[in-house]
Amino acid sequence: MTDVLIFPTRPARRTRLWRNGLKLSGWGLLLAFLGWSWQSAEIAPGRLVQDAGNMATLVRDFVPPNFSAWRFYLEEMLVTLHIALWGTLLAIVCAIPLGLLSAENIAPWWILQPVRRVMDALRSINEMVFAMIFVAAVGLGPFPGVLALFVHTTGVLAKLFAEAVETIDPGPVEGVRATGASALQEIIFGVIPQVMPLWISYSLYRFESNVRSATVVGMVGAGGIGVILWESIRGFQFPETCAVMLIIIVTVSALDLASQAVRKRFI
Amino acid sequence: MQDYVIRVSELNKTFGSKQVLFDLSLDIARGEMVALIGSSGSGKSTLLRHLSGLTRADARGHRQRDESGHIHVMGDVIQQSGRLSRNVRRQRSRIGYVFQQFNLVGRLSVMENVLLGHLGRIPRWRGACRLFSASERNEAMASLRRVGMAEYSDRRASTLSGGQQQRVAIARALTQRAEVILADEPIASLDPESAKNVMDILANINATDKTTVIVSLHQIDYARAYCPRTVALKKGGIHFDGATHSLCDTRLSQIYGAEAPEIVTPPHGNPVVTVHQMAVA
Structure with missing residues (x-):
């Protein structure tokens, strides 16, 4: 054979x-x-070579970076971190119920479908767009930045949280159910402990990515270091731009490392 | 007449197009220790799950009668014609359920898992906030002591062996102050020593607390050693119901078919010790 x-x-x-x-x-x-x-x-790699001289001049304009206003830059960087922190925190609080309500093994379809569609909508629109809308609504400053990150991140986290819930082992939930627990208690004792490590990891990851986003929402007037970045680029103050960019790079890298270390403890 | 703890009448269950229980009726009296045997797929687990309302029966009977599947537990309807009772959650709290795969919450501690046994009795908000009183903690600790797991109370449930997890699951049922314990293949995933330990604990609870115990088993030796009454299922119906000692080998091979030898003689070849030889502390 x-x-x-x-x-x-x-x-x-x-x-x-x-x-x-x-x-x-x-x-x-x-x-x-x-x-x-x-x-x-309109991709034209030739132009990169052709205008190499211009590029070199531009790069030369950036060095040396001008740190003379470093105290102000750091203050604004701190505001940026605060925007990211609150945007993420509010999003986590809302994404917990919304994520549970858009998980197939928790919610019936007539709740699940509408909730998922709303979350899709929140996710499909970029933070910058939300920032512009909220600047128009509540005025310039960090607060519209917080709102923009909050709304967009809620859509992202709700989806990630729901996916984590859909992969749980149904056994422990049934064990809790068999003791006569209520539906809410089944979730608190049977579901949440199982998804906690993933939820924490997703939340930290979104915080990292929100710090990056928070550095640009300022460009549309929603506060933080983005405002300085935008003004210095527009004013052709390239040494200052370079200093701001370096501060952003260092802060974001440090935070990434810190949050990776925290995440490792939960997995 | 007799005081029935469980009354099942005309229970039918179909999964998709496959019917697994056919017009099944069964009465179990208070304080009995009953073995539920049958080959895999005979409907043992499905029957037990119905008794605690974890699975709903078919709305209509085998012969399309109007009503089917009444299940009474301790005098109250738990489900009827495929509808769970409104009070099913309260009723479940009086029924301890022990699963083959233990179904503890792995990331919670042993103590927290046992405290879950209180959820059905205390106010909902207090349970949801994990606010357990000192006396409730003491009661959980007493349950753990009874199954010999007290010194593990702070350990995460997932770090325990199978036999230990099953004992914690029994402690959870004890904390429920369950009047009935349903054990669905409680020893099928355990080594012989842990299996004997778990069966001894169940027999002890039955003997000292007069708790009704229904235990589904794959090995007839354990039924012979621990359960005065045996109910044998075959293809979704009751094939034998009576005293375990009257269950002869010919009858067994009818129930199990080709599977019989493996079931009568356990693979580890250890003769199972007689019941009340070992009292559980």
């Missing part, structure tokens, strides 16, 4: 040719699509 050689019969050979043809035309289509998007994005 094991040593049977298989000779392709005529129809088999024909289907293989047909399949190969399909595969080739699939690749052709993909290439054509990539070419079309190349054109529409």
